[in-house]
Amino acid sequence: MRIKEGNKEKDILEAAVKVFAEDGFHKAKISKIAEKASVATGSVYVYFKNKDDLLIKIFKDLWENMLGELKLLSSNKALSASEKIDGIIDLIFDVFTENPSLAIVFVNEQNNHARTRQDDFIDYYEKFLDEGEKVVKEGIEKGEFSSALDVKIFRYYIFGAIRNLLHHWASNPKSLTLNKIRQNIKYLTKNGIRKV
Amino acid sequence: MRIKEGNKEKDILEAAVKVFAEDGFHKAKISKIAEKASVATGSVYVYFKNKDDLLIKIFKDLWENMLGELKLLSSNKALSASEKIDGIIDLIFDVFTENPSLAIVFVNEQNNHARTRQDDFIDYYEKFLDEGEKVVKEGIEKGEFSSALDVKIFRYYIFGAIRNLLHHWASNPKSLTLNKIRQNIKYLTKNGIRKV
């Protein structure tokens, strides 16, 4: 019997994130991913069904993890709705700060890929958004947030804003500090641009 | 001499937008675009250099046009900065309301495609964003908008929010009316979620 050496599955997945971020999913070559992971091309197919499967696993890992963390946060009775919103923003920024390539892959590939197929990572992603939506509802009920707003719309609004800024940052890390972006998002989300 | 019948270039471009929206750029087949435009596959190559060229022309038309309209708007001395922001939001919504497929193609393909190549549609797109940025700066100088915000960040923030909502709407037109989305964006942009 022979034991698998190291953790090739993880190596391949990490290499895939980098290559997908660099070249885009469609132009990314399996051979390049294999090379970056220091395995043979064929080994990729030992661990993953095909190229799509790589992307699906990347997103599944991401959102499964994010959902778990968000649940901890949103169930924390000590926090106001406003603090929870800040917490969610921090959650997202922390993950993507640690892994800018993942931010790029998420922003560039997830929508496109989710459209046709019906993969289970979408469940986790949707649940993540649903959980965030609950926080906003709670804030409205408590009177913290304006009842004029539509929670469904807000969910796409804030998430789109964050995504776009992350993408911009990941593509030009020098142009803005992530911390400044994070603070501005928190401010804008709550107060908008109007002078108070 | 033979004269070109109809406007095949326009037909092909419109068909391409639809097919790219439906299938995504990479899975879209030239033969399907040709069929939808009622021309032969080869005719696509009479009017366009290659598949990429189709996408580039789509974006160029879009942003050249948008920039023109935005310039008219932003130079209108009768409007406050706040009214101009509303105007920009209307501008974007009007175009994509008329052509939801274009909204999908924009959201799904533009980032991805812009990354590698250096095409001239990017100039128009950047100028459009720059022009919007000017309006915000003007609003800050006039004291209409909070001086706490970073205009660069706001530009990506608002544009990301709009993009994401348009994409959601274009994928599920039934779920929300575009008018409601538009109103919420205007409200959120200016006031945020906090109860006033």
Next chain:
DNA sequence: GTGATTACTGAATCGTGATTCAAAAATAAA
């Protein structure tokens, strides 16, 4: 009508890179 010119066609070609698989290598058990 004829000839000249340009538009249009779509089947055949061709490049690319995902995927396969037979062989080699590594380890474990005997």
Next chain:
DNA sequence: TTTATTTTTGAATCACGATTCAGTAATCAC
């Protein structure tokens, strides 16, 4: 050391669809 079992390899295969181009059709000028 030999055999059995599992992992790893990477060159060969193969499918796909973008692109080409030789041929056909349409229109014009005369």
